[in-house]
Amino acid sequence: MAPPKYTLHYFDMAGRAEPLRLAFAICGVEFTDRRFARDEWPGIKASGFLPYGQVPVLEVETDGKKEVIAESSAIMAYIVAAHGAAGGMARTAPLDVARVEEIRSAVDAMISKISPTMWEKDEEKKMAMRAELASTTLPRYLAAIDARLQDSGYVSGDTVTAADINVAEAVAWFTKGILDGIHTTIVDAYPRVLKCAANVRDHPRVVAWHKSRA
Structure with missing residues (x-):
């Protein structure tokens, strides 16, 4: 059986697809990064290709047969299950698995x-x-997440997990200066959160991924 071919479909922006792109990069898996313009969206949405009418979706082609995985959490779960061991992202101990899901859920709740x-x-x-x-909501979440990270910044073990990527992408969003009313220094009081973001940002494969996009 030939290795699967992957196509990730999303807008030409970071958004919900960027953690998935970084997961593919960290695991060393090639994929087609299908980015579409806003004016293409109505046609794509009306095509029937999207199970829930939303993106991202991951198209998986194996021996000519195509499957579509919808919802970013499900796509991340697939990437980790299929390739996480090669990229150091997989966890098997129940407490480690739970910690990863806990932090991912906390970040999602914060973003919501x-x-x-x-x-x-x-x-x-x-x-x-x-x-x-x-003043209140984001500091409360950031403090709680910071307290649950290891001193190294990693969520679990000493390699990047899906949760580390989620933390890093949240930090990247907060510090871009695109959220009016939310200062870019809002994360500065949380050293483990900052370390977590740096662990992802400085990962050699993430660095290479960003260079390939420059």
């Missing part, structure tokens, strides 16, 4: 608190929501 502000059209209300996030 920001989502309503992305769609708020009333600018005054939006900035009030962002102020609450910056």
Whole structure:
């Protein structure tokens, strides 16, 4: 049986697909990074190709047969199950598996608190929501996550897991300066979170991935 061929479908942006791209890179797995423009989206959504009408989706082709995996958490689970051992991302001990899922869930919950502000059209209300996030909600989540990481910054063991990638991508988003009302220094008080982000950012295969995109 030939190795599967992978095509990851998403917008031409980081978003929910970037952790998956980094997971493929860390595991040393080649894939087609199918990025589409915003004006292509209506046609793609109407095509029936997307099981839930959302992206990302991963197309897996094995010996001419194609399967589609939807939902970013399911795609990440597949990458780790299929290739995680080669990239050091896999965990087998029940407590380690649980810790990875715990941190992934915590990061997802934290990000979900920001989502309503992305769609708020009333600018005054939006900035009030962002102020609450910056002063209370995000620090609470960041402090809790920081306390659960190891001193090394890793979630579990001494290699990057899916949860480490999620933490790193959240930090990258917060520090880009694109979230009005949320200062780029919001993560500075959390040393383990910063170490976690650095562990992912400085991973040789992640560095190579970013260079290939430059």
